[in-house]
Amino acid sequence: MGWRVGRGDLIKVGCNNWIPDVGRNRLSTIITNLNDCKVADLINQNNRTWKEELIFSTFPEDVAEKIIGIPLAKDPHEDFRNIEDDPRAYALQEGYKEFYRKLWQLNLPLKIKITIWKISWNFLATRVNLFQKKLINTTVCPRCGVGSESMNHLFRECPESKSVWKELPCNVLIHEQQMEFAEWLTEVFVKNSESQCKMFCCSLWAIWGDRNNRVHNKVSKSGKEISRFVSSYIQELDGIGKSKVESYKSTSKWKKPPDQIVKINFDAAYDEKSKESAAGIVARNNESKVLLSCSMIYKHVASPFAAETLASRKAIKTGKEMKWRKIIIEGDSLSIIKKCRSNIPVKSKVCTYISDIHKLQSSFQECRFEHVPRAINSLAHMIAKATLRDKRILYLVEGVPEYAEDQSGRDRRGESD
Known part of the structure; x- marks a missing residue:
């Protein structure tokens, strides 16, 4: 079993295979009094260097040289098994691929998926993790008051958690104590259905x-109360999912603006490699007639967020250039729409663009920003993507490019994609 050294607290000096080209059998014949010592005892934790004097006085010179040649990360991470040396670890990595694939496909709120992702990477602020960062001075589980609150104890060993698992109808392999936590997490996903x-x-x-x-x-x-909450929460999620499917069909359609108001849809396309972006703009009246479609290419754009902000600024500038008095600006970036609506000064990297937008708003008798789903913003999105791909800007009065005519017709007829 091969190990890669991180913090060193999981690796026993004399019992595990952790030194390159030095097998466990040879190590056990060299040292007899370090079987219970951890590799962490050989590391200066304050500056993340090896304790060379201790190592050279304990091991033969050739072994000591190999030890101090093992790289140590400045930010300590958990020890892990070397995949090249351990077929079981490779299988675990393959299991993780399936685990993540299945996790991200589950119909669950993002906050839950992110929590599970943090659990899989041991990123939760358990007492063991906080203790290792020297933020607290105890590792005792705050729920049962007995074990150390590691990830494994928190979700598997703690009696409080066991009482939850007993109440739920999913196979959580709670009696498979020989499994390490990562194996347990992935195996539960393999053994269970999507629900x-x-x-x-x-x-x-x-x-x-x-x-x-x-x-x-x-x-x-109590365990029963938590299990009842989980069951109720899932029923609520399933109900919301069904209603969303039904309501989506009726809401995912572009809606024409009120009389005497022009609606301007904007979207951005972004190329991370070239740091270029394109803005796609479509303006329509209360009869769903296209008044103008245009696009613009920007260079040296720092992020997709900046690209969306530039596109929103292009939308409002277009309204001013066309001398429309009342406009609604629609986009599918909620964060940008919120910043455009807010009167609070923006301190982010796009503050200059947002400031321009706020100043331009005073040019109109009425100007408001509205957020819509991507499906409703398809026409502007299509123009932005084509502009970035073809590296060719457009400016069409009372029309859209040929590739966008079908989508424009669907919007006009009130059809969803």
Whole structure:
């Protein structure tokens, strides 16, 4: 079993294979009094260097040279098994691929998926993790008061968590204690259906939430209460999912503006490699007639966020140039729309563009910004993508380019894609 050294707290000096080209058998014949010592004991944790004097006085010179040649990251990470040396670890990595594929496809709120992702990378602020960062002086589990609150203890070993798993109808392999935490996490996904994986993820999220409530608010739920909450939450999610499908068909259509108001849709396309972006603009009246379609290419654009901001500025500048008095500007970037609506000064990297937009708003009798889903913004999106791809800007009065005519017709007829 090969190991890569991170913090060194999981690797036993005399029992694990962690030194390049030095097998465990040879190591055990060299040293007999370090079997219970951890590799972390050989590392200066304050500056992340090897304790060379201790190492050269403990190991033969050739072995000591190999040890101090092992690189140490300045920011300590968890020890992990070397995939090249360990077929089981390779299988675990393959299991992780399937785990992440399945996780991101689950119909769950992003906050839950991100929590599960953090769990898989040991990124939660458990007491063991906080202790290792020297932020607290205890590792004792705040729920049961017995074990050290590692990820494994929090979700598998703690009696409080076990009481949750007993109440739920998913196979969480709670008795497979020989499995390491990462193996357990991926194996549960393999053994369960999609609906059971949803329940598993919601349960992990609920357990972590209950733990935080206990720590910060001094309140907690029983295992039965948590399991009832999880079941109820999933039923609610499933109900929302069904209603979303039905409502999406009726709402994912472009709507014409009120009389005497021009609606301007904008979108951006961005090329990370060249740092170029394109803005696509379409302006229509209350009869759904296209008044103008145009585009612009920008160079040295720092991010997709900046690209969207430039496109929104292009939209409002177009309205001013055409001398329209009342306009609605629609885009599918919620963060940009919020910044355009807000009167609070923006301090982000796009503050200059947002400031321009706020100043331009005073040019109109009426000017408001509205957020729409991408499906409703398809025409502007299509123009932005084509402009960036072809490196050719356009300016068409009372029309759209040929490639966008079908989409323009669908919008006019009120059809969804």
